[in-house]
Amino acid sequence: MTDATMQPVARRRKSGFRFERWAPALLLVIAFAIYAIVALATGQPQFLTPDNLIAILGRSIALGITAIGQTFVILVASIDLSVANLISAAAVLASVIMNGNPAMILPAILAVLALGAVVGVVNGLVITKLEVNPLIATLGMALVIQGCLSAFVTNFAGSVPAEFQVFAYGGFGSIQFSLIFLVALTVAAWFVLRFTKFGSDIYSVGGNADAARLAGIKTHPVVIATHVICSLCAAIAGLYLASRLRSGAPWIGRDGVYDLQSIAVVVIGGTVLAGGRGGIWGTIAGVLIFSLIDSIFNIAQVDAFAKQVMRGIIIVAAVAFYAVRSKRIVA
């Protein structure tokens, strides 16, 4: 048989494996160091106060929530590029339904969650039953959502009652509710992935879908479920942003580039695009890193457009940091 396994004469330690474990932490430390340096160098040490540090994570709640959902999808070797437009749609839908009326808060939330669930199910079905490439499936869905959205709104729509704005603005002192929510969501996601059969199935399907199927795991429901989770998270992120902006804007998802950013953050956290490896804590480290970078731009008072240019470069650089070690030919 083919001598395909080449075993090193000097048995090399599996250094590649350890790298992915520690790289996010390493990057986090570096990012924080740069942040501290820039804060001090520009004579603005107030950015190093605990309040401001907590605010760093606070600025990335939407990204964090979205990225947690994206983690599930990437773990099964799929991907979701419709999250940005779904966030916009959710924000607009929530604002329009609430329309300043606190009694409509619950219906709005339910409607938005339902929207997320439907989008997730459709994405999942198109990918599993129609066997469409996840990229195309979710890009197509993004287009459909965008079309539906711009058919109805072109500007700020609806308004969010003060009671719901609590989600974004309320808190215990300097610790926002939204931050607590993010932490709770993180812990819940971690628990599901680590301890439940569903979480174990996610890793199995992502690691080797064929082996998983032969072993009796129902791969299609698992993939569909991860897409539902991802879309629900995006919907919740939309709710948060509506609360924050006090209204719904149809460009909010695209502006924040939540699709590419959530993917980048997951990859920086050590979860591989090929699936089967990675986890939630890495993603959160990735979110922190991006937050720090964003904050660095703020402190250094970088122009908004220049920030966008830098953002694209940084995202690619961050992914390259992990990918460059690969020996395989990439397309």
Place this chain on the structure above:
Amino acid sequence: MSEAALSRSEKKKRRLPQINPVYIVLAVLLIAIVIQNVSFLEPQGYMNFLKRSAPLAILAAGSVFVIVAGGFDLSVGALITLTVIGSSMLLNNNPDATWWVILLMLGLGVLVGCINGLIVCYLRVPSLIATLGMMITLNGAALMWSGGSPRGYLPDSFRFFGRFNFQDVPIFQLVPVAVIILIVLGFALYWLMHRTNFGRMVHAIGDNPRAAQLAGVPVERVRILAFVVSSVSAVIAGVMLGGFAGVSTDVGSGYELQAITAAVLGGAQLLGGRGSVPAAIAGALTLQAIFTLLNFLGLPKPVRDVVQGVILIAAVALAMYRRKKTGR
């Protein structure tokens, strides 16, 4: 596993020449348009249609190279935007500068293509992420350059390419410059893909990059060139679009997906190995025909997006289904 049995079934497969379904679909759609609006048969009608389709057709033809090589180029839309905005900023209403501005933009296209290719080949970043990142960067660059509000308009010497029609031409009466460019470039790209070694190499690296590498194909060089073809096509499409679309910060937005849709409609296989330039051009015309029909039916732009999303998914789903039926 006898050889005799295999060659018998091989002989059977040679029977039918396969015609790409996209041409049939295009024909049907064109007939539908004519039924809706007979004046489409006049040069005014169909030449304008071709003129409006030209940018997407050229873009699609260029995108096929990257798709067949196994990747995606999502930065082309942003490159179109940057071309239009950059040109308007540089030209500053000075028509004499047209030629060197266009040359500069083409140079920019080459540069962007090279960078995309280098990132994918040597930094091993998947083209999805690399070109999405490039898209963000290019959009940001366009915003930076124009300060968020692009000023000026493009002089007629620049808009010549997209807008000008040759009048009083025998038979066709009016021939838009854009159509001439489409024919010339379309043929050039067809020849590049289907008649040169480069085209075969592109197919090879998309089909089986490892086998190509072991057979001596310069995989990196070929892939980088494929990205360059895609980017240069985008610049040319941008020049043509600048002719009739006006200057704004989202002039190119959405074109990357339209190009992919067109290529897939033409039978290009995602993740590489199969694709055709003429079929992609037909795919672009098909898309444009669908949009035209939607216009005639009075449906607004947002519906276009929805329809396009559905077409994209349907085209790929259909391709997967056909592949399963005929065996991999």
Place this chain on the structure above:
Amino acid sequence: MTTNPPVMEMRGISKSFPGVRALKDVSFACAAGEVHALVGENGAGKSTLIKILSGVYRPDSGAIALNGQEVHFRHPVEALRAGISVIYQEFSLLPERTVAQNIFLGREPTRNGIIDYGAMEAETRRVLTLFGSSRIEPDTLVADLDVASQQMVEIAKAISLDAKVVVMDEPTAALNEAECEMLFATIDRLRERGTAIVYITHRMREVTRLADRVTVLKDGEITARFETTPAPETIVRAMVGRDIADFYAPPATPEEIGPVVLSVRNGSNVFLRDISFDLKAGEIVGFSGIQGAGRSALAMALFGSVPFTSGAVTLDGQNAAFRTPRDAIRGGLGLLPGDRKAEGLVLMQTVRDNGMLTSRAFAPLGGSNRRNGFASVDSIDALFAKVDMRAASYDQEIRSLSGGNQQKAIVARWLALAPKVLIFIEPTRGIDVNAKAGIYQLMRELARNGAAIMMISSDLPEILGAADRILVMRAGSIVGEFGRGVTEAEIMLSATGETTMAGAAA
């Protein structure tokens, strides 16, 4: 000899695929506590038979009976639950999961949806200890285990599933001598527990050591059944079906062997240690060794894919320490990879495209794809005829060709560049027994025309039959050199580094 009633019986199994009849009326049984060896050449139908047994395929006709009861599997998991476990050559383990997670894949013990890791670990330990593999920790990632341990995990998985029938497909391909002995001991213990074991192998010494019964499969049919274990030559003759002498081309005469073409001195990298050897024009040199010995690594080093980091390589006197495959090809080397589908063929393209691939790769990118400095559409057609490749049309997709013809198309690809050295990795893998002879003839032709041929193969009879000289590798070094007339036993000894062998072989 076995007197137990069969636990598993396959009766009259037939299976066809488009254009190919894989199995014809095959009946095969295995009793509790018995090791039944299933031997046959590549393409004889063994893996199809096993896939039917494990529920991956459904037979066109015939039936499977377990303990006398007829069963019909609609999904592999049904076979698993019925007690049939197959350990394939390509392990079905998930490298990023732990030993315990792999053993319990798909049937993790849960309490209200939460996985009971404690129970998983305990059971994993119990099963591993049962077979003396207690040194493997349940929470180790499979990717961190060596191949032999991974195989132990596969076996443990089968035991944990309470398998009544265990099928092992070439289990010793990646093991060294000591690990083989451990495997044999494990099999003995399985036998004591009453498990029925179907053992697929090429290696006669394993048949001698383990088998109670031997069945030979050839071209989809049973050609011989032995109720006891006969002499290896008898088995081999049943497998190959012809006199071995006719099968291979005659060796090179001393006049046919020319000067040294390729010379390696002290070549080393992370996989290879101090490699030194010569290749002469006109000869076929075989490279033997167990999996992991470094033969592929050597091919990849010579071809510039994973280059030497030290040492000297010369080709016709010129420096030949190539750092990329392109350089190697330019220098006069050619490579036919062992896995044609994954590394040799561009499957969506035509026969002609595959034949012209390398010629086009070295021609200017903008040049016409119909003719170039090395080949043209007509000249490649002529080469196809020269290597006796059969295809209804050269414009058809290459994937519809048989394995033998595909291999010939790849040879034609290299011939267009007139290489000085051709490296064949597993030259007849996946090729019909009848077509193999054609490949051996072709290799001899190429050698006679002045090329130096390097042949890497795991098929010992093939190396013994086709090569003029045999170099044996072990753990990254060349440890032995033999001429024709060497025995399989001597090569195995050299390859495994043992001084004696348990059980005689050919």
